[in-house]
Amino acid sequence: MSGAIKEYIRNLKSTEEQLEKIIANNPVKECSFPDQVSVFDKQHRYLFVNGFGARYIGLKPSDMEGKERREIGLPHNEQLEQDLATVFSMGQPVENELKDPQLTSYGISYFEYYLYPLYSSAGIVEAVLCTVRDITIRKLSQLSAVQSARDFNQLIDLCPFAVIMVDELGNFKNGNQAYIDLFFPGFTKEKLIGSNPEFRTAHIGTQWKESPLQKALRGIAVRNVSNDIMNKQMLINAIPIRDMEGRNRGALAIFHDITEYEQMRHALYKMDRLNLIGEMATGVAHEIRNPMTVIKGYLQYLGSKVPASLNEQFDIVLGELIRIESIITDFLSLAGNTKIERNKHNINTIIRQAFPLVATDATKNNVVVDLCLAENLPDQLLSEKEIKQVLFNLTRNGIESMDDSGMLTIRTTLVDEQIVVTISDTGSGIAKEKLEKIFNPFYTTKDNGTGLGLAICESIINKHNGSIEVQSEEGRGSTFIISFTHSQDF
Secondary structure (H helix, E strand, O other), X not given: OOHHHHHHHHHHHHHHHHHHHHHHHOOXXXXXXXXXXXXXXXXXXXXXXXXXXXXXXXXXXXXXXXXXXXXXXOOOOHHHHHXXXXXXHHOOOEXXXXXXXXXXXXXXXXXXXXXXXXXXXXXXXXXXXXXXXXXXXHHHHHHXXXXXXXXXXXXXXXXXXXXXXXXXXXXXXXEOHHHHHHHOOOOOHHHHOOOOHHHHHHHHOOOOOOOHHHHHHOOOOEEEEEEEEOOEEEEEEEEEEEOOOOOEEEEEEEEEXXXXXXXXXXXXXXXXXXXXXXHHXXXXXXXXXXXXXXXXXXXXXXXXXXXXXXXXXXXXXXHHHHHHHHHHHHHHHHHXXXXXXXXXEOHHHHHHHXXXXXXXXXXXXXXXXXXEEOXXXXXXXXXXXXXXXXXXHHHHHHHHOOXXXXXXXXXXXXXXXXXXXXXXXXXXXXXXXXHOOOOOOOOOOOOOOOOOHHHHXXXXXXXXXXXXXXXXXXXXXXXXXXXXXXXXXX
C-alpha cells in the first residue's frame, strides 16, 4: 500500500476519533455518525472501517480490517463486487443501492452507497472509498407512494364516472377509461398524457378559461356544476391537488353524465303538469259544459227569431262557444284518464283516409302535399281517431308555417323494426331556443293558439308507446318524426 493511501487512511482515523469524542460528549445520547465509511483494496478487503459501520454489524473496526466481507460473515453481494471492480478498472465513481436481507422493524433494509477511486502518487487507482447510508425509511416512503399511485389508478379505473387529473399547468397527467370513452373515443391514455388544456377543450367544444379544472388549479374547489358538453349534460366536481406544504400541484375533476337523468326529470315534470291539467279538466269540464249547453241552445233559439242582419253576430258567438268546447275536449285529451281503444290498423291506410282533408286545407294556402308511403308496412295496434288527430294537428301547423306556398311531405318507413312517420314542411322553422318548449302545455308561438296542440300529439303518441321529436331550422322548415315500435301482439 502506497504512502499516499496510508496517509489518507490515517486522516480518516483521526477524523473518526474526533467525531467519536464529539458524539461521546454530546448530551443527546442518540446522536451518531450517520454514514458507514470504509476503504477497500484491490482484493476487496477492508483497509479501514469507521466505528459506526463496524458497530452496525456488531463488530469492531479491528475485527474487519484486512478481511473480505464474507470472512466476517457478511452476505455476498454480486452488485457491490461488480461496482468495486468497475471503479478499480475505470477510475470512475459509482452510485448504487442494495437491500439488506436481514429483517428489521421496517422489514428489509435499503441502503445507498457511493464508491470513489483513491489514487496513489503514481496516479493508479489503489483503493476505493465507500460510504453507505441507510435509506430504508425514504425507500419505503417511495414504495408506499408507488403503491398508493397504483391503488389510486385502480380506484379511478373502477369508477363509472369520468375522472381526469392534470398537473399545475393543466396538462393531462392521468385519467380513467370512462373519461377517454366519453370525451376522446379512439384515443389512448398514452396519446393524451402531456396534452395541454387548450387541445382538450377545443376537442370537446368548451373553453379552458373559467372551466372547473382551471378554477381548481387556482385553488378553488368546484362542487356540482352543471355544463353542456358535446350535447351531454354533465355534473362536474373539481378540486385542487396540494403537496405537504399546501402548494397546488395540479387538479382532479369528475364528470357525471346526467343527460338521461335530466331527460327523465323533464319528462316527470311534464307528466306532473299533464296530471294537473287532467285533474283540472276532469273537475270542471262537466260544470262548464252544462251551462254552455244551455247558453248555446238559447242562442240558437234566439238566432232564429232575430232579424237577418244580426245572424252574423249570433254566428260569431256560437263559433266562440264551439271553440271553448274544443278547448275543453283538448283538456280531456291531455288528461289521459280515458282508456284508448286500439285496434289492428295499417298506418298508411289511416294517412290515406286523412289525406283528402289535409289536401283541401293545403290547397287553400297554395301548398303542395307529397305522399311517400313505404310499401308492405306491417299492421299496428292504433287508435284510428287519435292518430288522425295527430296527423291533422301536425299538418295544419306545417301548412300555417308556409306563406301561401311550399311543400308538405308525409313519409312512412320501416327502420330497425320501427314504423316511422315523418311530416316535413318548407316553412319558417322554429328558433333553437324554442325547440325544447314546443311540446309543453300552453306554450305557443301563435297569436290565437292555446298551446295544447303539440302537447296533445305527444300525449297520444306516448299512449301508443311511441315517441315524437322535431328537427327544425329557422328559414328552412321543420320535420316531425313519429316512431312506433312494431308489435305483433294483436
